[in-house]
Amino acid sequence: MIGLSGKAKGTVVLSLEREVALSATEALMMQRPDDINSDVTDAIGELTNMIAGSAKSKLEEYELSVGLPNVVTGSGHCIAFPSASPPVCMPFDCKWGTVVVEVGLVDDPPQASDSVSANDTQAV
Numbered sequence: 641m642i643g644l645s646g647k648a649k650g651t652v653v654l655s656l657e658r659e660v661a662l663s664a665t666e667a668l669m670m671q672r673p674d675d676i677n678s679d680v681t682d683a684i685g686e687l688t689n690m691i692a693g694s695a696k697s698k699l700e701e702y703e704l705s706v707g708l709p710n711v712v713t714g715s716g717h718c719i720a721f722p723s724a725s726p727p728v729c730m731p732f733d734c735k736w737g738t739v740v741v742e743v744g745l746v747d748d749p750p751q752a753s754d755s756v757s758a759n760d761t762q763a764v
Contacts, residue, residue, distance in 0.1 A: 643707035650745030663736035685709035
């Protein structure tokens with residue numbers, strides 16, 4: 641998963657089964673890992689970064705910044721999106737299995753204290 645912030649805020653989550661993660665890592669690194677290891681988590685983090693970066697480029701009006709990816713391994717995890725940003729779930733089938741991309745994004749309006757003009761300041 642990876643966070644987005646700017647004039648909007650949210651999260652991009654990439655979910656894959658073990659076999660898909662191993663096969664994707666093999667495609668990126670030209671060598672198949674035996675098990676889930678640091679190469680796999682790095683590869684999946686990079687895939688998540690690519691997806692978030694693509695979303696950022698298509699949503700320029702939100703002036704988004706992309707955080708660092710966090711990779712969670714194992715089964716039975718639940719990712720909770722803030723209630724104001726119900727995620728859009730996009731499942732994709734590929735030759736290795738199913739990949740699910742979830743994106744939750746909401747406008748993040750500036751706070752009154754975020755925009756101080758020169759007229760709002762007082763000389764001391």
